[in-house]
């Protein structure tokens with residue numbers, strides 16, 4: 001079956017969780033951009049998409065014109081960014097100026113050309129209700145660690161489409177974070193109480209000290225439906241790669257939609273499959 005779109009989970013599918021993709025994956029994705037629309041979709045924020053996916057591709061020489069085929073479905077696809085290389089930059093000055101075409105060597109990569117096509121943020125009221133529920137729960141249980149925060153850091157962060165609780169803040173050290181709740185017991189208690197206080201939201205335990213609060217249904221199925229609409233493609237045009245495709249896994253909603261899926265254990269499996277798709281041998 002002919003595919004025109006390759007969509008990817010990020011953590012454990014394209015990378016080792018929370019780290020930039022390898023040079024090998026970057027090279028394979030760049031090669032794919034000449035033949036397919038490439039769509040990473042993950043719960044992470046936009047800046048992490050740049051750090052983990054885009055910047056390593058730039059280091060491997062991706063061209064701005066190729067980036068136009070890279071579609072970033074941020075925060076499980078509740079936000080969509082694409083690279084608009086049509087520059088408005090002019091040079092020459094004075095009354096006569098020449099618009100730089102997108103193929104001109106002057107039209108270099110420019111981070112500000114990532115345009116947000118849409119965003120479905122939580123309302124102020126929803127953010128307020130979630131914040132109240134989690135803060136109250138953590139305080140009641142004695143898990144509100146404000147005194148341990150580094151300067152300028154915060155425990156509850158509004159990530160537009162979700163609200164994230166990080167017990168020790170964003171800037172805490174890895175070791176400190178791992179030690180805080182290794183068996184998830186503290187967070188499960190906070191979730192239980194927060195769910196009583198604001199039952200209209202879903203709370204997911206994630207990372208080492210985090211809880212993500214979202215509105216129900218804002219999972220990958222939402223994002224993939226948006227992808228279909230934005231790219232004007234059918235489900236059968238897409239091949240999806242994910243490591244958590246089992247029932248209950250965060251890639252499972254994509255499987256349930258009937259989209260062709262390749263289950264991988266790691267980015268090494270993904271690289272193997274991509275080499276096959278590209279017909280590249282090494």
Ligand SMILES: [Mg+2]
Nearest residue numbers: 009011012243
């Ligand atoms: Mg994953």
